[in-house]
Amino acid sequence: MDITPLLSQQILKSGRVSGMVFLLIIAASTAYFIRRGKAGKVPYLRKVPGLDAIDEAIGRATEMGRPVFCSHGIASIADATYGPQTIAGLSVLGYVAQLCARYGVRLIVPVRQLVVYPIAREIVENAYRMEGKLDQFRVEDIVYLSGWQFGYSMGYMSLMRREKAGANIMVGGYWAESLQLAEVGYMVGAMQVSGTANTHQIPFFVVATDYTLIGEEIYAAGAYLSKDPAMIGSIVAQDIGKYVSIALILLGFVLLIFGNDYIIQMLRW
């Protein structure tokens, strides 16, 4: 396909065409598999132990009479690169809040981003409302700690020690504070479920917490926990994207061996 006329007329932005095509493929696949899911053709979804462990962690905290901590990372929801991790973390928060309300266990939500604070509060409050336990909702347990990274980390660690966390669920974008939080969670004897797409923090979570959601698993959390067929269907689109990526990598690799860099040039459109 020759896209030169579109570029010469400056309709499409140079260097972003391949990204747009890829986005359109994923969007079309997502819409298609959502339709299929709604029609009752629900794809098989492998078990994600980290997400299944959330119920166990909350149940354990309930038995121990200790609070559950649930955080959604320190990234702003408005951030184009890391914001989706916060959205994924908030989806998990909704599920955790609902279970906590059902079991009558205290839920503490440490927050770093001011913009996310009202959203987190609304999610938790609504979960308690849906369970018919709005009277048990404590607004002071949705805690804004600090906008400063290590201020947040210190506040979070202190809270876990002071309140003796029974479970600590951390899903979202985390940076240097990840290991501090996970280690303190371990020290206070909390069952911990963690998840991030920040590759440099995944090893810390893997060694220090009981279950870790790696990369793409956190984005599937909302769909997995909701058990909504349409949402589960959309996860297949992720696999389509993977197949396309693998095909491009292999094709590019083979062509490059024969001295042809067509795939590299194509990705630069």
Added chain:
Amino acid sequence: MSLLRRVEIPIAITIIFALIQVIPYFVNMGPAVEATQDKVVRWTLIVSTGALLVGLTSLLLIHVPRVTRRRTHWEYSLLLIAFMFLMTIIGLPFPELNLGLTGYWFSFFYNNVLTPLSASLYAILAFYITSAAYRAFKARSLEAALLLISGTILVLRNAPLGTFLIPQIADLGDWIFNIPNMAVNRAIMIGGGLGAMVLGIRVLLGYERGYLRGGE
């Protein structure tokens, strides 16, 4: 249901503002649309600034009762409230009184309180890394054994004594870091990128509602 509590309104707002950002990223839409795009980004900053009040309220809601009721460690809460107001006051833009973000007092507290505290808290990581590594470096399974072996090689590669005693460890460490580690990193990044893309599309289509009052 009250109009303000209807979930369709925030979904519609999300879709409109997301499209204002996404479409001009790929397609030249002309100066008017790009100006709107810039304006929307500035709105984000204004909303973030307005949210400061929310944070202030949250902090006071937690710490004032702790001080007034003399709960455990109430002294720290008092310190927090005092410093919060102190930093707000010395950050006010009155240069003639040596106040403001470039004034003497703000710089003094920033350089002598916040910076050393940041450095100390970051340094604590070294101890946490040690305790986590102590627990993780046990060959209980094949995966744990591989982690133990590669971790040990990289520790030796980064320690001057390691490369002094076994010079070949430098090449081996670099190979582990640059080849298998990088391959896995890229695989996770591709998976994460795709996941974020599909999540974004679900948000745009109004299916991902977890961030909206728990989805209801």
